[in-house]
Amino acid sequence: MSKQKDSVKRSKTASKRPLRADAARNEDAILEAAKEVFLTSGVNAPVRDIAAKAGVGIGTLYRRFPQRSDLVASVFRREVDECAAEAVTITAENGPLKALTLWLKRYINFLAAKKGLAAALHSGDPAFEALPVYFRANFEPTLATLLASAKESGEIQGDIDPYDLLRAIGNLSVTNNEDDIQHTYRILNLLIKGLQFEGGIILGKANSSFHGQ
Incomplete structure (x- = not known):
């Protein structure tokens, strides 16, 4: 077995074991720090910056995530989970059309924060193979x-x-530049308006709901 595949196997095995409370806290801190560092510096940011922001040693980070790809994949999966889960809260607090619009904006923010991830996903690293399916x-x-x-x-x-x-x-979401994100929001509003049309006539109920946001 290659060194790379062996690393992926070890990482998957480790992820299935229950973590001690302190280990779980360290993992949460590492993932949150990695998310923030990736947002500003991309997925190739120095690992030492992530460890420092998380308040853990380099050794602690590498014990849990032996390869950078293990860390990137874990951050991605956690953020996918969080973004999908927010739909429940958004739906509970808003009408159907507004909930759809607000969640799609949340999805835009999710995509914009993945600086450098597209290149990583197409790098051929086995750690990323399952992410598109996920x-x-x-x-x-x-x-x-x-x-x-x-x-x-x-x-x-x-x-x-x-x-x-x-x-x-x-x-539409290829950057985390704030101006471009606002532009994507505007295009999203146009898409939503397009979904409101049926046979060239805007649906009355949708029209009042959308513009009443």
Whole structure:
């Protein structure tokens, strides 16, 4: 077995073991620090910067994440989980169309924060092989539920493929520059307005709901 595959195997095995309370705290601190450092410096940021921000030693970081790719993949999975889970709270606090719009904005922020991740995902590293599947397995059902609720309420038309919409927005979200994010928000609003049309006539219920945000 190659050194790289052996490292991936060790990482997967370690991730299945229950962590002690102190080890769990260290892991949470490392993942949160990595998320912030990746946002500002990209996924190739120095590991020592992540360890320093997390308040742990380099050795502690490497024991849990032997390869940089292990850390990047773990941060990605955790953020996917958090982004998908926020749909529940957003839906509970807003009407269907507004919930759809707000969650898609959250999704835009998620994508914008992944500086350098696209290149990493296509690097051929085995640690990243399962991430596209993980992405779709979490985000497609989340968006499908939001779309179904908005359709059932009469606020948008039907037959919208969740993956098509995820990809369309993904193609717009290629930077974490604040001006570009605001531009993506504006394009999203145009997309949402387009979903409100049926046979060239904007749905009355959707029109009042959207502009009442």
